[in-house]
Amino acid sequence: MRLTALSGFGSKGPACFLLDTGGRRLLLDLGRGPDGDALPDLAGVGRVDGILISHGHVDHTGGLHLAGGPGDPPVFAPEPAIALARDGGLAAAHPLDRAGAALGLRIDLGPAGHAPGACWMRIGGPEGLVYTGDLSQESSLYRATLPPPARALVFDASYGDADEPLPAQVAGLLALAAAGPLLLPAPAGGRGLEMALTFRAAGHEVAICPAHRMVAEAMVARPGWLAPGGAAALADLLSGARPLAPDGPVRGVMIAAGPNAERGVAGALAPRLLAEGTGRVVFTGHLAEGTPAPGWVAGGGALFRRWNVHPTLTGMRAILDAVSPDTAMPAFCAPAAQRALAALIPNLTAAREMTW
Numbered sequence: 001m002r003l004t005a006l007s008g009f010g011s012k013g014p015a016c017f018l019l020d021t022g023g024r025r026l027l028l029d030l031g032r033g034p035d036g037d038a039l040p041d042l043a044g045v046g047r048v049d050g051i052l053i054s055h056g057h058v059d060h061t062g063g064l065h066l067a068g069g070p071g072d073p074p075v076f077a078p079e080p081a082i083a084l085a086r087d088g089g090l091a092a093a094h095p096l097d098r099a100g101a102a103l104g105l106r107i108d109l110g111p112a113g114h115a116p117g118a119c120w121m122r123i124g125g126p127e128g129l130v131y132t133g134d135l136s137q138e139s140s141l142y143r144a145t146l147p148p149p150a151r152a153l154v155f156d157a158s159y160g161d162a163d164e165p166l167p168a169q170v171a172g173l174l175a176l177a178a179a180g181p182l183l184l185p186a187p188a189g190g191r192g193l194e195m196a197l198t199f200r201a202a203g204h205e206v207a208i209c210p211a212h213r214m215v216a217e218a219m220v221a222r223p224g225w226l227a228p229g230g231a232a233a234l235a236d237l238l239s240g241a242r243p244l245a246p247d248g249p250v251r252g253v254m255i256a257a258g259p260n261a262e263r264g265v266a267g268a269l270a271p272r273l274l275a276e277g278t279g280r281v282v283f284t285g286h287l288a289e290g291t292p293a294p295g296w297v298a299g300g301g302a303l304f305r306r307w308n309v310h311p312t313l314t315g316m317r318a319i320l321d322a323v324s325p326d327t328a329m330p331a332f333c334a335p336a337a338q339r340a341l342a343a344l345i346p347n348l349t350a351a352r353e354m355t356w
């Protein structure tokens with residue numbers, strides 16, 4: 001089998017990997033961004049038999065309009081990602097759990113804890129490949145399991161060798177929230193709801209935007225994707241959280257899409273808070289180029305405090321222990337972070353291709 005990183009190796013940039021099983025050729029994710037509109041280069045890829053999507057985020061799905069190049073193969077994605085899709089290509093995908101039968105391959109799937117419906121996948125059984133997509137074992141809302149053994153692994157290394165646990169990050173944010181109103185721009189289909197539940201549990205008044213409300217309603221109906229008690233917690237959030245609007249009152253903890261204040265309620269509310277000085281704006285995820293977030297943080301107007309949705313070094317070690325691969329590829333991080341990880345973890349490939 002051979003795995004080639006078309007994109008997503010050596011940078012945070014869009015996820016797209018080509019897997020050749022010997023009998024089938026697959027693309028694993030087909031993303032865009034997250035910095036600007038970066039797209040994978042599919043020239044020379046040839047025909048593929050299927051596209052497997054790990055989760056609904058745009059840096060894993062936003063290149064689906066390019067699927068005509070490799071012959072318009074069937075696209076498979078986790079059911080919650082299809083249900084929540086804002087993009088036509090993803091909305092028309094087939095459920096990922098049907099991909100194995102459709103393609104004549106053994107494909108094992110499990111929840112990856114990172115976002116609604118996020119999956120890890122093992123293709124080709126114990127002799128095959130595990131692809132984690134984006135994975136976090138720290139989510140209190142989204143269920144996660146560790147993938148099973150395989151000979152090769154592509155894993156989420158977005159944070160390089162960072163190892164700060166989520167509870168320490170939460171403690172810092174709770175201290176900020178105690179000092180005054182906070183706006184936390186977040187992806188509705190990501191960490192936003194988990195943040196809302198955490199602040200509510202700590203006794204803060206929480207407001208969520210309509211995009212978050214929509215995702216919460218969808219996930220209440222899909223309790224199998226949530227950690228124990230997750231559906232009840234979301235139902236409680238839906239009945240208890242204040243609706244958040246761009247011109248509404250500034251108080252408590254306000255959680256709004258989009259994650260870089262590039263759109264949505266956060267896109268309207270963040271500039272208002274910065275202009276009025278009525279509350280703090282705290283970004284918690286990747287500060288994407290081409291959006292307002294990096295400039296505001298660099299200029300001191302807004303803060304950055306990470307909220308883990310990718311594995312820490314400790315989390316990566318757990319994945320590697322579980323999969324026990326002969327060879328492993330760290331994805332979604334820059335060369336310096338790859339080198340730092342290679343000094344700590346054996347059997348990492350420094351090349352963008354693995355053959356086994």
Ligand SMILES: [Zn+2]
Binds near residue numbers: 055134
């Ligand atoms: Zn993601």
